[in-house]
Amino acid sequence: MRRLLSNCGILSSADEGFKYIPCGFLGVDGDAIDYIGGARPEGYDAEMDMTGTVLIPGLVNAHTHTAMTLLRGVGSGLPLQNWLFDAVFPIEDRLTPELIRAGSELALLEMISTGTVSFSDMYMAPEETVEAVLRSGMKANICRPVQCFDPTEPVERNFRVRESLELYDKYHNAGNGRVQIDFCVHAEYTCTAGVARYYADLVRERGGNLHIHLSETKKEHDECVEKYGVTPARWFADLGAFDSRAFAAHCVWVTEEDMALMREYGVSAVHCPSSNMKLGSGFAPVRRMLDLGLNVGLGTDGAASNNNLNMLEELHLASLIHSGLTGDPTVLGSAETLRMATVNGARLQGREDTGELRVGMKADIAALSLAGPHMRPCLDPLALATHSAQGSDVVMTMADGRILYDHGRFLTLDAERIYADMERAVRALYNKP
Numbered sequence: 001m002r003r004l005l006s007n008c009g010i011l012s013s014a015d016e017g018f019k020y021i022p023c024g025f026l027g028v029d030g031d032a033i034d035y036i037g038g039a040r041p042e043g044y045d046a047e048m049d050m051t052g053t054v055l056i057p058g059l060v061n062a063h064t065h066t067a068m069t070l071l072r073g074v075g076s077g078l079p080l081q082n083w084l085f086d087a088v089f090p091i092e093d094r095l096t097p098e099l100i101r102a103g104s105e106l107a108l109l110e111m112i113s114t115g116t117v118s119f120s121d122m123y124m125a126p127e128e129t130v131e132a133v134l135r136s137g138m139k140a141n142i143c144r145p146v147q148c149f150d151p152t153e154p155v156e157r158n159f160r161v162r163e164s165l166e167l168y169d170k171y172h173n174a175g176n177g178r179v180q181i182d183f184c185v186h187a188e189y190t191c192t193a194g195v196a197r198y199y200a201d202l203v204r205e206r207g208g209n210l211h212i213h214l215s216e217t218k219k220e221h222d223e224c225v226e227k228y229g230v231t232p233a234r235w236f237a238d239l240g241a242f243d244s245r246a247f248a249a250h251c252v253w254v255t256e257e258d259m260a261l262m263r264e265y266g267v268s269a270v271h272c273p274s275s276n277m278k279l280g281s282g283f284a285p286v287r288r289m290l291d292l293g294l295n296v297g298l299g300t301d302g303a304a305s306n307n308n309l310n311m312l313e314e315l316h317l318a319s320l321i322h323s324g325l326t327g328d329p330t331v332l333g334s335a336e337t338l339r340m341a342t343v344n345g346a347r348l349q350g351r352e353d354t355g356e357l358r359v360g361m362k363a364d365i366a367a368l369s370l371a372g373p374h375m376r377p378c379l380d381p382l383a384l385a386t387h388s389a390q391g392s393d394v395v396m397t398m399a400d401g402r403i404l405y406d407h408g409r410f411l412t413l414d415a416e417r418i419y420a421d422m423e424r425a426v427r428a429l430y431n432k433p
Contacts, residue, residue, distance in 0.1 A: 001045050003028045003401070004035075008050035008367065009381055011057075012036050013343070013356035017335040020381050026055060028363040031400035036359055052371055053395060054381050056338070057357050058117030058364035059311040060345030063211075063249040063270040063299030065123045067095070067103035069110065070425055071304035080217045080279045080305075088304060092124070094429060101128035102425035105418045107309055108136045109410060114310045114391030115366030117399040120247075120270075120299070120349060122184050122211055126167055134175045137404045137412045139364070141349045142167075143184035143211050148195040155198040164199075168206065178400065180209070180350060185241060187213040188224050188232040193239060200240040209350050210241055214248035214269075217281045221253040233258035233267075242267055247348040249299060250275075251289070252282045259285070259292050268295040268348035271340065273317040274308075275301030286322060287331050297345035298337070310391040315341050319386045334386040367396035 005028070010021040027035030027044060035041045068088075075087030100123065111119060118139035121129055126144045133140045144164040155161070164183055172181040183203040185196050203210050215221045215232050224232045233254060236242055242265035251269040254262070262269065271284050289296050298318060300309045319337045323329045346355030354362040368389050370378055375388055397405040404412050426432060 001030070002034070002043065004041065004044035004047045005050045005055065005365075005367075006040065006047055009054035009370075009378070010036060010357060011054060011338075011381060011385065013057075013358045016339070018338065018382055026357065026365070028398075028401045031362055031402075033357065033359055033361050033363050036357060050367060050396075053367040053369055054378070054385065055357060056115070056366050056368060056385055057342040057355055058366050058397065058399060059115045059341050060297065060349065060355060061111060061116050061119035061300055061309065061311050062247070062297030062345040062348055063272055063301060064107070064119055064121055064309060065302035066107035066119070066121050066129055066309075067100040067123050067125075068302030068304045069106045069309070070095075070099065070103035070422070070429060071302070072307050074304050076278075076307075078279075080281055081219055083279060083305065091429065095124065097125040097128050099425045099429055100125040101132060102418070102421040104129040105132045105413065106422045107303070108132055108138060109413060109415055109418055110309045111311075112136065112138065112397050112405045112410065112413070113394060114312060115368075115394040115397055116309070116311050117364040117366070117397060118346065118349060118351065118354065120182065120211060120345075122186070127171070130167075130171050130174065130179055133179055135413065137178075137399050137402050139178045139351070139354075139399060141180045141182045141209065141211070142171075143182040145184040145186040146195065146199050147186045147190045148192045149190070151192050151194070153192070153195070155195050158195050161195070161199055161202070165202065168208070176400075182211045183208040183244075184211045185236070187216075187220070188235050189220050193228075193235070196236070196241065197239040200243065203244045204240065208244055210244050210246040212236065212241070212246065212248050214251050215253040215258065216250035216276070217279075218253050231255060231258050233261050237261055237265060245350065247297070249301070250281065250284065252276055252284045254285065259289055259294065263292050263294055268297060268344075270297045270299045270345075270348070271318060272299045272301045273314060273321055275305040277317075277321070278307075279305055283321060283325050286318070287326070290336065295344050295347055296340055297348050298341040299345075308391075311341055312389050312391050312394075315386050334382045337386055338382065363398055363401040365396070365398040366394055368393045369395045
């Protein structure tokens with residue numbers, strides 16, 4: 001079917017920035033954009049009047065842990081190592097596939113309703129999340145994280161490696177490519193060198209995409225140097241992990257040498273400003289990464305360390321914090337941050353056909369309402385999208401030309417059933433009556 005979105009503002013792509021069409025038309029043919037312009041085209045089967053909205057590319061959450069919605073707020077006020085080992089891991093040990101499904105489906109509702117069309121997920125029992133994504137119409141890069149805490153464990157017997165490979169064989173490119181299966185070493189401090197090296201070889205053989213945590217905290221970074229004599233980035237590179245396409249979440253404490261290494265190997269970075277500030281981890285050197293030519297995306301991290309999955313909030317924070325940190329209000333512009341949240345995230349996922357409103361690209365679109373007082377007047381639409389817009393301003397989310405969310409209604413998921421499942425999961429997980 002050919003569908004026309006009419007009478008809307010459009011932040012379309014232009015070179016490395018955006019061009020604004022104040023009262024335009026966007027045509028969708030099947031799953032792709034086939035027209036963008038200020039003149040009304042003919043020949044469409046259906047039309048949606050989008051008066052009072054601005055269309056932006058659908059957002060890409062480049063690093064999250066979806067099922068951690070069930071741990072929203074757990075361990076608040078703790079630094080990362082205590083948060084992870086003392087607060088989070090003991091609860092995660094009680095998770096079952098059924099509970100993970102409930103948490104993941106709740107996350108999909110949250111992301112769809114705030115304009116996210118694609119996300120990169122790292123969590124246990126990933127089959128549950130894959131199936132939820134296939135039902136939802138969203139896109140996702142999903143991996144089963146590999147960890148090893150026992151240096152005597154034979155690498156061939158690591159069950160997480162086996163589950164990761166089985167996930168890839170079963171689901172990679174499912175849903176006409178909407179689901180991509182990535183590979184994952186959780187982090188240097190949660191994996192032995194032997195398992196990481198063995199796994200890196202398997203990823204390279206399959207031409208896989210590797211998702212890791214990297215230098216999130218000073219403690220992690222410094223202890224790696226103390227233990228191995230190299231930084232986490234060098235540790236991963238020396239083990240062959242960067243011989244595959246890779247992207248690294250956080251990158252707060254990476255050095256100049258680390259960033260040069262990432263540029264050499266084409267490793268993308270994912271900036272997670274809310275999580276890094278909530279856990280007191282610090283501020284990633286995003287401006288320096290961009291100046292060096294690194295591809296930098298944006299991510300929310302999990303709901304336990306954020307505490308939401310609202311990418312518009314990440315956009316806002318990323319646009320602000322580096323100005324405050326450097327004393328330079330020009331350090332990171334609105335166009336750069338919106339690209340981080342859209343096309344840059346799509347690139348690190350290996351999706352070359354999305355992330356931009358451009359003819360020929362997939363019809364992955366979010367519509368922002370201009371009705372609220374905080375969205376008026378619309379003098380600078382780009383600044384409005386990055387500094388003023390709230391998740392609640394999203395009135396339509398479309399992925400591959402399919403409308404997933406429309407003015408408060410979820411069209412592909414049963415929200416009431418998901419909320420009920422979430423309540424049951426919370427009672428089971430926390431022994432609540």
